[in-house]
Amino acid sequence: MTGPGPAAVEAVFRSSYGRAVAVLTRLLGDIDAAEEAVQDAFATALQRWPAEGVPPSPAGWIVATARNRAIDRVRRESTRDTRHRAALLLQDPGPPPEEGAVRDDRLRLLFTCCHPALAPAARVALTLRLVGGLTTAEIAHAFLVPEATTAQRIVRAKAKIRDARIPYRVPREADLPDRLGGVLAVVYLVYTEGHTASSGDRLVRTDLCAEAVRLARELAELMPDEPEVLGLLALLLLGESRRAARVSPSGELVPLAGQDRRLWDADLVAEGQDLVRRCLRRDAPGPYQVQAAIQAVHSDPPPDWRQVVALYDHLLALTPSPVVALNRAVAVAEVSGPAAGLALVDALDLPRSHLLPAVRADLLRRLGRRAEAAAAYDRALALAGNAAERAFLARRRAEVSPSDGAGA
Amino acid sequence: MAQYLLSIQQPAGDPPAPEVLGPIMRDVTRVDDEIRAAGAWVFAAALFPPATATVLRPAGDDVLVTDGPYAEGKEHVGGFTVVDVPDLDAALEWGRRLARATTLPVEVRPVAGNGV
Structure with a gap:
């Protein structure tokens, strides 16, 4: 075989499946029928492209072929309902739909x-x-x-x-902020699950992170005037920029302060920071933008911790949650010392999360309260589901009480 | 157009005191008027409490009659409205207003076969 192989079809599949399903769903009024038609079109591409070559506009070819396959299919099935659908399809002679x-x-x-x-x-x-x-x-x-x-x-x-x-x-303008929040939450959820897998051996599930970034880029392309969309993209890019530095060669979590900055992706840092600056100019801050701003500060080490605390104050006002308050306490500890951070942490209630005992353990360690620190590491270890996080916690646990061994 | 059943989920127990219920009923009537004015109204009804229900069960060739309700629960359907609207978003909008007016949860469920 000399022409493009399945890999070429696969690449087009990844980049244009969504848009093809989107167009066909509008034409057919049915998601299942749209998916079927698009899958038919890709099956045809797998047969033809190796011999005929990839067409000049692969995505347009897929949409046009899917539309023809859908017409064939409704003609074959030919119930009253599907004949009506065929008529609709034929009314729309469908030159390749324009980008808008x-x-x-x-x-x-x-x-x-x-x-x-x-x-x-x-x-x-x-x-x-x-x-x-x-x-x-x-x-x-x-x-x-x-x-x-x-x-x-x-x-x-x-x-x-x-x-x-x-x-x-x-959605109409009045419902957009709410509904957009729902879309952003889905993309963010995909990213957070990829960024720190809630269970399993690997800290990061690269595939999910990449998928979330791709969705966020797509959203930013589709809604370039929504500051929170840009904020989410910036947040994900800045997180992604440190991926290689977050896990040691032995598979252990490396906290931000201990990361080798040479492993950060400078292009992603620059793109993320630029997006944050663009957001700031809009002056319509939302939770994703503020989180991105915090990450942007961290991307310029050493971070200005007072600014980080101020940003967490802002975030806490926008989205009051114990996790945000916990992160704020970490920043306060950098500005005012571990005792001040610990006082804040001890006022928080975050059952079932390993994050609170992990932060507590670190602050106690820095205060020299080794026995209490060891107990807090044990609690964190009992709750952490991810192997890379557990490896990090176990090593720290061993440092505060070497005689006990590595703990849980 | 599609029809949706908006059912009001009422907690078991005595209804609120008249001074509480009065304003609620005024608000509910206003929403009902708005649904009619929008041409979306199909049917609406408030129900007597579950203790007034009677249950019929087929048993062989017979049908048994027993005191109701069919299922005892912490909540029951206290009333319902059927609306005829273009899609779920429109039904949810009426449901939202009904929930605010009744101060109670509202379940929105599509009617199969367009109510025909």
């Missing part, structure tokens, strides 16, 4: 996948499936849930979209 229209379709698909009437887990799975083009098996694997569970989630969510008539539409 595709953009609207892609937004419609995103808002439909992230509709608040769907369960959060279903929103994540649907978005990765329909917008990201991941297979059900890939999504199941990424979240460590059985494939059957993921498949059922997706089937049920699509049935609800169809039966309850969740509209295929970008």
Whole structure:
């Protein structure tokens, strides 16, 4: 074989599956039929492209072929309902849809996948499936849930979209802030699960991080005037910039202060910081922008901890949560000393999370209260599900009480 | 257009005192008027308490009659409205207003087959 192989089709699949499904869903009025048509088109591409070469506009070719396949299919099936659909399709002679229209379709698909009437887990799975083009098996694997569970989630969510008539539409202006928040939350959830996997051996699931960044880039392209969209993208890029430095060669978590900055991705740092500056000029701060600003400060070491505390004050006002308060306490400890940080931490209640005892343990260690620090490390170790975090905590635990060994 | 059942989930126990219930009923009536004015109204009803219900069960060729309700629960359907609207977002908007007016949870459920 001399022409492009399956890898070329695969690359087009990853980059254009979502847009093709988005366009076809509008044409067919049905997500399942759209997916089927797009998959038919890719199957055809696998047959033809190796001999005929990749067409000049692969994404346009996929959409046009999917549309023709859909027409073939409804003609074959030819019930009253599908004949009506065929008529609709034929009315639209469909020159390759222009970019503006595709953009609207892609937004419609995103808002439909992230509709608040769907369960959060279903929103994540649907978005990765329909917008990201991941297979059900890939999504199941990424979240460590059985494939059957993921498949059922997706089937049920699509049935609800169809039966309850969740509209295929970008929300009206008045609902946009709320609904956009839902879309951003899905992308952020994909990233956080990838960034620090809640269980498993690896700290980072690169595939999920990359997928989240891709979704965030797509959102920023589709909604370039929404500061929170840019804020989320900046936050993810700055996080991604440190990925190589976050895990030691032995697979142990490396906290920010101990990271080798030469391992940071300078391009991602620059892009993230530039986005943060653009957000600041808009002067419409939201939680993602403030978190991105905090990460931007950390990307310019040594960080200005007073500024970090001020940003956490702001974030706490926007989204009061014990996790934000815990991070603020860490910053306060850098400005006013570990005792001041510890007083704040001890006022917090965050059951079942390893983060609070881990921070407490570190502050106690720095205060020289070794026995209490060891006990706090033990609590953190009992709660941490990720192997890289556990390795880090176990080593620190051993440092505060060498005679006890590595703890749990 | 599609029809949706908006059912009001009422907690078990005595209804609120008249001075509380009065303003609530005024608000509910206002929402009902708005649904009619928008041309979305299909049907609406408030229900007597579950203790007034009677249950019928098929048993062989017979049908058994027993005192209700069918299921005892902490909540029950206290009333409902059926609306005819273009899509779920429109149904959720009426549901949101009904929840605010009744101060109670509202379940929005699509009617199968367009209510025909």
